[in-house]
Amino acid sequence: MFKKILLAFDGSEHSFRTVAKAIDIAKLTQDSKVEVLYVLSDETSKSEVINLWEAEGIKEDRLERFKLAEEAAAQNGIDYEIKFLRGEPEEKIVQYANENSIDMIIMGSRGLNPFQSMILGSVSHKVMKRATCPVMVVK
Amino acid sequence: MFKKILLAADGSDHSVRSAKKAIYLAEQSPETEITVVYAVDGQTSKVDILHHYDKKVVDELRKRRLEPIENLLIEKNLKYKMVILHGEPGPAIVDYANKRDFDIVVVGSRGLNALQEMVLGSVSHKIAKMAKAPVMIIK
Numbered sequence: 503m504f505k506k507i508l509l510a511f512d513g514s515e516h517s518f519r520t521v522a523k524a525i526d527i528a529k530l531t532q533d534s535k536v537e538v539l540y541v542l543s544d545e546t547s548k549s550e551v552i553n554l555w556e557a558e559g560i561k562e563d564r565l566e567r568f569k570l571a572e573e574a575a576a577q578n579g580i581d582y583e584i585k586f587l588r589g590e591p592e593e594k595i596v597q598y599a600n601e602n603s604i605d606m607i608i609m610g611s612r613g614l615n616p617f618q619s620m621i622l623g624s625v626s627h628k629v630m631k632r633a634t635c636p637v638m639v640v641k
Numbered sequence: 642m643f644k645k646i647l648l649a650a651d652g653s654d655h656s657v658r659s660a661k662k663a664i665y666l667a668e669q670s671p672e673t674e675i676t677v678v679y680a681v682d683g684q685t686s687k688v689d690i691l692h693h694y695d696k697k698v699v700d701e702l703r704k705r706r707l708e709p710i711e712n713l714l715i716e717k718n719l720k721y722k723m724v725i726l727h728g729e730p731g732p733a734i735v736d737y738a739n740k741r742d743f744d745i746v747v748v749g750s751r752g753l754n755a756l757q758e759m760v761l762g763s764v765s766h767k768i769a770k771m772a773k774a775p776v777m778i779i780k
Contacts (some may be wrong), residue, residue, distance in 0.1 A: 530642075596691070611770070630778050638776065638777040639778070
């Protein structure tokens with residue numbers, strides 16, 4: 503049922519909690535694959551980087567969490583692929599999911615307070631609204 | 642994995658779709674229990690009582706609304722529990738979920754448009770924001 507899983511992951515602390523859930527979901531279905539999507543927002547891409555891993559936006563601790571996530575996936579025998587996209591995170595996630603017939607999107611929630619989310623708009627809310635597949639939001 | 646699943650349902654088509662996803666998660670482990678919650682808001686409550694002033698008939702009616710979901714659960718031989726809550730669906734379900742220890746909350750999305758959502762408020766959005774457990778939204 504959940505063969506193609508999209509995990510929105512950027513190495514941040516709130517997105518790290520989604521990794522374990524993605525592994526759980528991936529284990530449910532045989533031959534499932536986790537597509538890890540890291541969307542570099544326009545601000546990040548303005549820094550015109552050649553090597554993504556050395557981009558200003560990707561700090562040491564994020565890199566560390568990427569390594570931990572990859573280790574966890576490998577230990578559990580999860581088939582995964584990491585993809586980098588540029589643009590507005592919510593737009594890219596929805597577009598990617600809808601174009602690649604993703605069965606489920608798993609993403610974290612930054613846990614903004616009501617006022618912050620009213621002003622900023624939460625990425626998870628926008629994805630929830632516009633994706634056509636099930637969306638799992640992890641706190 | 643997902644041993645304690647909360648399924649928010651009202652018997653509508655989209656809640657039956659969510660039930661199918663919840664059942665898929667539940668089938669993986671024999672110990673899993675699905676708690677089906679149906680929140681009856683003031684409006685539904687009034688309509689039910691006006692049409693059927695007998696309390697027994699009202700209870701029966703509410704149970705019957707969830708019958709398609711209950712049948713699916715019986716068919717799959719899963720452990721389940723039906724709970725009827727009173728109050729505004731979003732907060733009532735969040736309150737119920739946060740007082741207990743669920744591994745995941747599964748909820749359907751009615752797919753309201755922007756205006757409807759602004760006026761009515763989206764139950765799935767409220768749950769996704771306020772529940773402590775991971776929330777899976779089914780379209």
